Amino acid sequence: MPASARAIQIRQFGGPEAMQLVELEVGEPGPGEVRIRHHAVGVNFIDIYQRTGLYANPLPLTLGMEGAGMVEAVGAGVDHLRVGDRVAYASQPPGSYCELRVMPARSVVVLPDGIDFETGAAMMLKGLTVQYLLRRTQPQGGLQPGDFVLWHAAAG
Incomplete structure (x- = not known):
């Protein structure tokens, strides 16, 4: 039986005002998919790029590229995840700004x-x-002990 869930979606590209809270129907996972109930979602700069076009x-597009939650259902052929697993992911397709979603299991890992x-x-x-x-x-030859790495931004 399909469930419904709230999600943040855009129907046109634009600024933050383009985001709408909508109710979406969420079905059962197909082969190679899982349904995840989010407990938290990540917010990233790429979300702005997608929102603005x-x-x-x-x-319409449900925004968001990463999330964490509990597996509620597992589709055929998925053997690395089980109902009740704590999981996280970051991948296509977008859609993490929601309470519940179905997505490819290959992109989902068990959360320690x-x-x-x-x-x-x-x-x-x-x-x-x-x-x-x-x-x-890496640079030619890779990193060696004693090499320095400079993080000049924390923006992706």
Whole structure:
């Protein structure tokens, strides 16, 4: 049976005034998907790019790229997650500004007990960005002991 959930959605690109609180129907997860009830969601600069249309997505669009919560339902073929798991994610498709959503399970990881939902929702996109920059875009020869890394901004 479909559930309904509140979400922040845009129907046109624009400023913060374009965001609307709407009620959406949320169905059962299909193969390779999970349904997550959010306990916290991350807010990122990319959300502004999507809201303004700089990174255009089809409309209407539910904003948000990362969240953390509990798995409520698991679709066929998902073997790394179970109902009741504490989880977090940062990925496409957008849509984390909501209470409940269905999304691809491949983008969702189990949240360790020592990490609360708020931290889990806030760390994923930034953490994956750091991992990518340190592991995939290193100087020729990679980083060596004694090298310095300068973080000049905390904005993605």
